[in-house]
Amino acid sequence: MYKRVVINKPDFTYLKTKLDFEENTENFTIDAILFKYVVKQAVGFVFGEVGGSLNVDVLKYSIKEREAILRVRTSAAVQLQSALSLYSSYKGKLCAFHTLQVSPHLISLAVNSRHIDV
Template sequence: MIHSREEQEVAAYERHVSRNTCDYHYLKVGLEFEGTRPGFRLNAAHFKQLIVSALKDLHGEIGAALPVDLLRFEEETLTAILRVKSSGLVKLWSALTLLGSYQNEKCAFRVTQMLPGLLNISSVTCGLLSQQDHNANVPYLPPLKKRMRLYKVDCYG
């Protein structure tokens, strides 16, 4: 069967796969309880422990050993910014999705934003600033030692 030149050109294509070169992914997550908010308070340490136990329940000791950093936590709204190595993103997300309760109260994690690098992290962080900080236009920055380590990641270069 003979094809015209145009048919051959249309059929010829190249597939380009671009792998994500970011070392870390950043998740903005919120913890929601069914009905009214429970009577207990949840601080940053309890929040982090809840994440580790969710990882352990789903993925065992390997999951519990996954390095997840809690960069920012807002106690009033139960929202946080998490940092995880890109290789562990699926494990973390699946563990958060399948968590169903905390201290016998039904709850669910909601991932509201996911970023593959630090380029837009300030927009996520600004959403977690208190109203007083937001009015003062004070951007959140990690301590200098962490900034030097964090901002060396270049995902869009």
């Protein structure tokens, strides 16, 4: 009557990541398209042309916080995380990507239990 469905390995992994610059960059805005370009540049920097073919989607982006929710195939999630951690400079400005959360389920990025206001 009822059928149980178990998904062992999801197709996508979701990352909540933030881009920080060392210098004061109040007059330097990064929109969603430029953010995706910097992410692709980071992957290409670490993995070359093969890494440049990695498909990364920006699902949500905050210009003010420079935070984004990225979607990538589960098989390429480790490559993306390592490329973001090793990337350190954009247009001569020192920067760093911080991975805030990683999950195979998008809904779990909606709430961060470490920052709950009581």
